[in-house]
Amino acid sequence: MRDTAFNLIAAGRDTVTVTLVWLLWLVASNPEVEKKILEEIKANLGGNRWRFFGVEELNKLVYLHGAVCEALRLYPPVPFEHRTAAETETLPSGHTVRKNGRVLFSIYSMGRMEEIWGGDWMVFRPERWLSPDGSKNVHIPSYKFMTFAAGPRACLGKKITFVHAKQVASAVLCNYKVEVVEGHRVSPAVSIVLFMKDGLNVRVSRRK
Numbered sequence: 001m002r003d004t005a006f007n008l009i010a011a012g013r014d015t016v017t018v019t020l021v022w023l024l025w026l027v028a029s030n031p032e033v034e035k036k037i038l039e040e041i042k043a044n045l046g047g048n049r050w051r052f053f054g055v056e057e058l059n060k061l062v063y064l065h066g067a068v069c070e071a072l073r074l075y076p077p078v079p080f081e082h083r084t085a086a087e088t089e090t091l092p093s094g095h096t097v098r099k100n101g102r103v104l105f106s107i108y109s110m111g112r113m114e115e116i117w118g119g120d121w122m123v124f125r126p127e128r129w130l131s132p133d134g135s136k137n138v139h140i141p142s143y144k145f146m147t148f149a150a151g152p153r154a155c156l157g158k159k160i161t162f163v164h165a166k167q168v169a170s171a172v173l174c175n176y177k178v179e180v181v182e183g184h185r186v187s188p189a190v191s192i193v194l195f196m197k198d199g200l201n202v203r204v205s206r207r208k
């Protein structure tokens with residue numbers, strides 16, 4: 001029980017925190033996306049008074065969901081992973097992996113491959129995760145969107161990540177304008193968790 005509780009806290013703390021930092025930076029750098037997120041939040045508030053969204057209500061924030069997915073695609077908190085072959089295996093590429101051989105793969109690179117995401121892979125585009133009429137999210141298989149890994153040992157916290165990230169992001173974005181301080185350069189740190197190298201310098205002001 002103690003180990004399980006520790007595991008859940010350790011696995012979910014830096015990963016979700018770093019997701020929110022990349023998301024806030026991407027949103028601050030894309031005013032059109034910010035506008036659409038705010039419109040969606042306001043449309044679902046049912047009145048002007050701010051309150052936290054419950055889990056069912058968060059499911060209706062499909063555009064914000066797409067924005068979180070895009071942040072996770074472009075800046076996966078766990079940027080690389082490895083798996084060990086139980087038996088000698090030939091991969092679809094033709095490469096042979098011997099029994100007990102280890103395959104290291106870059107989740108970061110997979111989120112940026114033209115073959116997977118198309119020619120506009122570098123664009124932060126929440127619409128990528130929406131049905132054509134924009135009313136619901138589309139399912140993209142874990143073997144394409146590898147941020148939470150795939151298969152039997154994939155992340156157990158995927159669903160709760162979206163609840164936490166959407167709850168905090170909607171509260172912050174609806175109540176505050178987050179602007180990146182001019183001249184602050186953003187780049188990823190070389191690290192097991194994809195932090196920002198120099199953090200994110202922002203100016204925060206209350207929205208009117």
Ligand code: HEM
Nearest residue numbers: 008011012015016019077078147148149153155156157161
């Ligand atoms: C953005 C957030 C998160 C990302 C990107 C993420 C990513 C991952 C990845 C890539 C793995 C596979 C690790 C491996 O195979 O070596 C994993 C495993 C795991 N994650 Fe997450 N995770 C996130 C949030 C969470 C949260 C919030 C929790 C718990 C509340 C959690 C619990 C776990 C657990 C328990 C495992 C181990 C599963 C197993 O080995 O069967 N994760 N996660």
